[in-house]
Amino acid sequence: MVRAFRCAGGIALLLAAASVAGAQRLWSGPGRFGGGPPKWAAHENFDGSFNYCRGFYGSDRREAGGMGWWTDYPGADNNFSVRLSELTLVNVRLDASRQPDNIVVRLTDPLLYRCPILFMEDVGTARFTDEEVEHLRAYFLKGGFLWVDDFWGTLAWEQWTEEIGRVLPQDTYPIFDIPRDHPIMHTLYDVPEIPQVSSINYWHRTGSTSERGLDSPRANFRGIADAQGRLMVVMTHNTDIADTWEREAEDDEYFRRFSPAGYAVGVNVVLYALTH
Numbered sequence: 061m062v063r064a065f066r067c068a069g070g071i072a073l074l075l076a077a078a079s080v081a082g083a084q085r086l087w088s089g090p091g092r093f094g095g096g097p098p099k100w101a102a103h104e105n106f107d108g109s110f111n112y113c114r115g116f117y118g119s120d121r122r123e124a125g126g127m128g129w130w131t132d133y134p135g136a137d138n139n140f141s142v143r144l145s146e147l148t149l150v151n152v153r154l155d156a157s158r159q160p161d162n163i164v165v166r167l168t169d170p171l172l173y174r175c176p177i178l179f180m181e182d183v184g185t186a187r188f189t190d191e192e193v194e195h196l197r198a199y200f201l202k203g204g205f206l207w208v209d210d211f212w213g214t215l216a217w218e219q220w221t222e223e224i225g226r227v228l229p230q231d232t233y234p235i236f237d238i239p240r241d242h243p244i245m246h247t248l249y250d251v252p253e254i255p256q257v258s259s260i261n262y263w264h265r266t267g268s269t270s271e272r273g274l275d276s277p278r279a280n281f282r283g284i285a286d287a288q289g290r291l292m293v294v295m296t297h298n299t300d301i302a303d304t305w306e307r308e309a310e311d312d313e314y315f316r317r318f319s320p321a322g323y324a325v326g327v328n329v330v331l332y333a334l335t336h
Contacts, residue, residue: 084138084141084142084145084154084158084159084160085138085142085159086138086139086142086308086309087134087135087138087139087306087309096134098114098116098130098133098164099134099162099163099164100163100164100165100166101113101163101164101165101166101169101171101172101174101175102163102171103171105153105161105163105171106153106171106174107153109151109152109153110141110144110150110151110152110153110330110334111153111160111161111162111163111175112137112138112140112141112160112162112163112179113162113163113164113165113172113175113177113178113179114129114130114133114137114162114163114164114165114178114179114180115129115164115165115167115178115179115180115206116129116164116165116166116167117129117167117180117183117186117187117188117192118186118187118188118189119182119185119186119187120185120187121185122185123182123184123185123211123212123216124271125212125259125261125262125271126181126182126184126185126210126211127182128182128185129164129180129181129182129186131181131182131210131302132181132210132300132302132303132305132306133164134162135305135306135307136181136302136303136305136306137160137162137179138159138160138162139305139306139308139309140302140305140323140326141160141162142160143305143323143326143327144326144327144330145160147248147323147327148248148327148331150330150331150334165178167188167192167195167196168189168191168192168195172195172199172204173198173199173202173204175204176203176204176205176333176334177204177205177206177207177329177330177333177334178199178204178205178206178207179206179207179208179209179302180206180207180208180209181208181209181210181211181302182210182211183208183211183216183220183223184211184212184213184215184216184217184219184220185211185216185219186219186220186223187223188223188226188227193226193227196227197227197228200227200228200286200292200293204292205291205292205293205294205333205336206292206293206294207293207294207295207296207329207333208220208293208294208295208296209295209296209299209300209301209302210296210299210300210301210302210303211297212271212272212275212276212297212298213271213272213275213276213298214275216297217297220295220297221235224284224293228284228292228293233284233285233286233292234284235282235283235284235295236282236283236284236285237280237281237282238281238282238283238291238294240252240253243332244283244291244294244328244329244332245328246328247327247328247329247331247332247335248324248327248328248331249324249327249328251321251324251325251328253279253281254279254280254281254296254299254301254325255269255279255299255301255318255321255322255325256269256270256276256278256279256298256299257269257279257299257300257301257303257304257318257321257322258270258271258300258303259271259300259303259307260303260307260310260311260314263314264311269299270298271298271300272298276298277298278298279296279297279298279299280295280296280297280298280299281294281295281296281297282294282295282297283295290336291332291333291336294329296325301322301325301326302322303318303322304318304319304321304322304323305319305322305323305326
């Protein structure tokens with residue numbers, strides 16, 4: 061595998077070129093917020109190619125800037141899939157309109173096991189049912205992979221670790237900080253660190269990348285591995301990587317500052333999940 065575009069500027073140029081040449085559309089403009097009801101997974105959505113599988117869960121409270129399971133839906137799902145098809149050789153499944161065939165999956169749906177990687181956001185508000193806990197545990201033990209993103213501060217972290225601890229007990233599956241020399245940091249792009257990114261609205265309003273001030277001083281990149289060392293869960297806490305995808309077409313300065321690094325992280329995580 062060729063390692064390329066170590067610098068953010070190089071990735072930015074490639075993304076700009078791809079957006080001109082690409083066949084799929086980036087999500088932007090009116091209607092991007094709360095893009096309708098969930099597009100539930102069905103058997104016909106799976107043919108062995110890549111689907112962006114978004115996990116559906118229930119929330120018991122609300123976080124500022126968060127919307128539960130559908131945070132950044134469906135713009136982040138669409139735009140990341142478009143860019144993944146442009147930046148890699150991953151075969152992304154397209155629907156009849158030639159857009160990425162992204163889906164939402166209930167955690168108790170047997171089709172969950174057709175998703176090699178599951179994406180979830182705002183998980184600091186999540187509360188799993190006992191049935192969801194059992195299915196998620198089975199998913200991980202069968203080789204599944206979960207990436208959670210865009211949850212901020214101490215309260216969200218504590219709620220998330222309580223819930224994932226019900227799935228993967230921490231005495232057996234401890235949470236750890238993923239080191240900079242871990243293979244996931246260098247799957248395709250050399251990523252020196254996980255960037256802290258605030259939502260585009262918060263950044264426009266404050267100029268800050270820390271949405272919780274002193275309670276989110278830096279981005280955390282943490283994981284849970286199985287007995288063989290394979291990452292099963294990765295957590296980008298105190299950062300909003302998905303907004304670098306969803307909002308890339310809305311603001312040139314935001315795109316250039318955050319999107320190249322955000323896509324580099326995303327591509328690395330997905331390629332790691334698909335090859336481990």
